[in-house]
Amino acid sequence: MKKIIASLILLTLVALPVVAFAQPSVTIGSIEGLVDAIKRPLWTIFGLIALIAFVISGILFLSAAGNPEKIALARTAFLWGVVGIVVGIIAYSIVAIIESAL
Numbered sequence: 001m002k003k004i005i006a007s008l009i010l011l012t013l014v015a016l017p018v019v020a021f022a023q024p025s026v027t028i029g030s031i032e033g034l035v036d037a038i039k040r041p042l043w044t045i046f047g048l049i050a051l052i053a054f055v056i057s058g059i060l061f062l063s064a065a066g067n068p069e070k071i072a073l074a075r076t077a078f079l080w081g082v083v084g085i086v087v088g089i090i091a092y093s094i095v096a097i098i099e100s101a102l
Helices: 002-022 031-064 068-101
Strands: none
Touching: 031 068
């Protein structure tokens, strides 16, 4: 499992420059533009990480085969995935509130 996670992390790190080069140039004229230029790619990365977390927890559930310890591990992974989603939504909401105040 550690090799799979390490391989996924390495693949993601290798692919990041390709994503960066594919983006159009950003002209930032204000603080709102800067926040938006930072927020959009981070939200995409957050969504991908959340998807990966849920896929991993699903794989853990499927490979548990009735073993209570593995099922507990899968539930914990799923719970932390949900916690990550909630934290991400709260962070997005805070940024939106601050943007509307500017």
